[in-house]
Amino acid sequence: MSGKKPVAAPVKATPKSSYNGPVVVDPVTRIEGHLRIEVEVENGVVADVRSSSQLFRGLEIILKGRDPRDAQHFTQRSCGVCTYTHALASTRCVDNAVGVKIPKNATLIRNLVLAAQFMHDHIVHFYHLHALDWVNVANVLNADPKKAASLSNSLNENRKESAADFAAVKDTVKALIESGQLGPFTNAYFLREGGHDAYYLPAEADLMATKHYLDALKLQVKAARLMAVFGAKNPHTQFTVVGGVTCYEAMTEARLKEFTDLYAETSAFVRNFYIPDLLAVASFYKDWAGIGKTTNFNACGEFPEDEYDLNSRFLPQGTILNNDISKVYDFDPTQIEEHVKYSWYEYGSPKHPYAGETKPKYTKLGDKEHYSWMKAPRLDGKSTEVGPLAQVLVAFARGHKPVVDAVNYVLKYLNVGPEALFSTLGRTAARGIETLVIANQTQVWLDEFKANIASGDKEIYTEWEMPDEAQGVGFVNAPRGTLSHWIDIKKGKISNFQLVVPSTWNLGPRDDSGVMGPVEEALMGTPIFDPMRPVEILRTVHSYDPCIACGVHVIDSKTGQTRKFRIL
Numbered sequence: 001m002s003g004k005k006p007v008a009a010p011v012k013a014t015p016k017s018s019y020n021g022p023v024v025v026d027p028v029t030r031i032e033g034h035l036r037i038e039v040e041v042e043n044g045v046v047a048d049v050r051s052s053s054q055l056f057r058g059l060e061i062i063l064k065g066r067d068p069r070d071a072q073h074f075t076q077r078s079c080g081v082c083t084y085t086h087a088l089a090s091t092r093c094v095d096n097a098v099g100v101k102i103p104k105n106a107t108l109i110r111n112l113v114l115a116a117q118f119m120h121d122h123i124v125h126f127y128h129l130h131a132l133d134w135v136n137v138a139n140v141l142n143a144d145p146k147k148a149a150s151l152s153n154s155l156n157e158n159r160k161e162s163a164a165d166f167a168a169v170k171d172t173v174k175a176l177i178e179s180g181q182l183g184p185f186t187n188a189y190f191l192r193e194g195g196h197d198a199y200y201l202p203a204e205a206d207l208m209a210t211k212h213y214l215d216a217l218k219l220q221v222k223a224a225r226l227m228a229v230f231g232a233k234n235p236h237t238q239f240t241v242v243g244g245v246t247c248y249e250a251m252t253e254a255r256l257k258e259f260t261d262l263y264a265e266t267s268a269f270v271r272n273f274y275i276p277d278l279l280a281v282a283s284f285y286k287d288w289a290g291i292g293k294t295t296n297f298n299a300c301g302e303f304p305e306d307e308y309d310l311n312s313r314f315l316p317q318g319t320i321l322n323n324d325i326s327k328v329y330d331f332d333p334t335q336i337e338e339h340v341k342y343s344w345y346e347y348g349s350p351k352h353p354y355a356g357e358t359k360p361k362y363t364k365l366g367d368k369e370h371y372s373w374m375k376a377p378r379l380d381g382k383s384t385e386v387g388p389l390a391q392v393l394v395a396f397a398r399g400h401k402p403v404v405d406a407v408n409y410v411l412k413y414l415n416v417g418p419e420a421l422f423s424t425l426g427r428t429a430a431r432g433i434e435t436l437v438i439a440n441q442t443q444v445w446l447d448e449f450k451a452n453i454a455s456g457d458k459e460i461y462t463e464w465e466m467p468d469e470a471q472g473v474g475f476v477n478a479p480r481g482t483l484s485h486w487i488d489i490k491k492g493k494i495s496n497f498q499l500v501v502p503s504t505w506n507l508g509p510r511d512d513s514g515v516m517g518p519v520e521e522a523l524m525g526t527p528i529f530d531p532m533r534p535v536e537i538l539r540t541v542h543s544y545d546p547c548i549a550c551g552v553h554v555i556d557s558k559t560g561q562t563r564k565f566r567i568l
Contacts, residue, residue, distance in 0.1 A: 093474030115441070278429065
């Protein structure tokens with residue numbers, strides 16, 4: 001881990017009001033897709049929650065009758081962010097169905113591109129999707145650039161930032177505010193007159209984070225290019241096929257150097273800026289180590305040596321129940337079921353994905369009995385959180401050394417115990433830990449790939465034949481958590497296809513027993529200072545990095561017809 005010394009920060013308590021009544025955030029911005037969060041507040045604290053996805057996903061219907069090899073091209077269009085994870089899940093599920101054993105180089109290339117996806121995704125999330133929940137950009141005008149430079153350089157020995165660097169950023173923000181052309185900061189809660197008491201970073205820390213917000217805009221372009229070196233393009237990579245990969249150019253000296261150079265720059269940013277900034281901001285918000293708690297977690301693990309063996313993955317699979325990290329259960333895919341009692345689907349008993357159905361039945365906005373286009377996945381009947389926190393908890397509990405070392409460093413730096421992991425702050429920290437561990441391990445996979453090529457091993461594809469009938473599943477630990485695609489093949493075509501995505505695990509509604517989904521559970525008890533500017537809700541919701549597009553698509557609510565749009 002990087003960082004010179006902890007920031008000496010006073011621990012404040014998140015303020016709350018005496019407000020009673022509803023608060024609706026619709027739409028939740030700085031996410032992919034359309035999410036509505038409706039809460040009831042009692043004496044300034046959240047007492048009831050409904051998480052509602054407002055668009056329908058019809059991919060399962062679209063895929064019926066198509067060639068199984070086409071699935072990856074359709075499913076990765078469900079999103080514009082982590083498109084590769086859907087391509088990989090679809091490819092893995094057909095690999096599994098047809099029983100092909102892919103070459104070692106193909107596994108390494110798939111792992112390298114996925115590692116690049118994690119670095120890009122998590123950097124963008126921290127700086128551009130989540131930071132404004134904690135950083136008051138308007139407060140930059142009160143900062144001393146010299147003190148901001150001193151603070152920043154104290155956090156990492158590789159930083160050489162000057163007072164002039166920060167003064168330039170302060171001037172830029174000042175000009176934006178005075179012009180009224182605020183761009184992404186328009187309507188930010190901290191811009192209202194009088195500020196917002198729930199923001200309590202010192203002005204110099206706000207200036208430091210704002211500068212690195214702008215720096216990260218440039219860096220994330222390079223991280224995206226890192227994926228495209230082997231993936232042909234990004235988003236919507238074009239290199240995965242059933243049986244392996246097609247990027248023969250990946251084995252040339254030019255492409256290897258391009259990947260190596262971009263990886264070096266991206267991973268250095270993770271170590272020198274992302275992690276130190278995360279810890280510095282967290283030092284001022286340690287009260288959030290007691291807010292946003294959930295109970296159960298599952299992770300399918302990721303980065304395999306053997307594509308068919310979940311236990312061969314670098315990040316381990318597992319399930320944790322009742323916040324007890326002294327015991328890890330094996331992740332059991334046979335125990336997955338999706339509930340639809342509170343969703344906008346025709347009611348049926350909970351079903352395993354191989355028997356899954358997609359029969360939309362919309363009622364109305366505001367219906368408390370049926371209120372989301374998302375289904376409610378459950379593992380052995382339990383609501384379980386997926387994502388970086390789940391993966392880090394499982395790896396930590398299993399004694400995975402890189403994760404254990406990183407978690408212990410973070411806990412020591414913040415001077416908190418392991419119980420702090422079960423929180424909004426812990427969820428945000430886990431995303432940084434996951435990024436760092438993957439960034440470090442990427443060098444190992446890259447060296448192994450180069451050694452294979454040097455030894456003369458250049459196999460990246462295995463021939464196979466389409467069976468008349470088969471079933472298969474592909475698991476990917478996406479940046480947002482456990483993703484699985486399930487295929488049933490009959491007469492060589494797709495007879496059924498189901499996607500169980502991280503956002504339905506985390507943001508889905510209540511199940512048949514009335515048990516809340518993880519985000520609903522996490523928001524319970526959250527203090528709300530200003531019901532007109534409920535940044536506290538955004539902090540926890542954004543800590544999951546919601547990607548609603550995975551869970552929904554477009555439908556006319558009156559006619560039930562799926563609509564097509566042409567963008568000119």
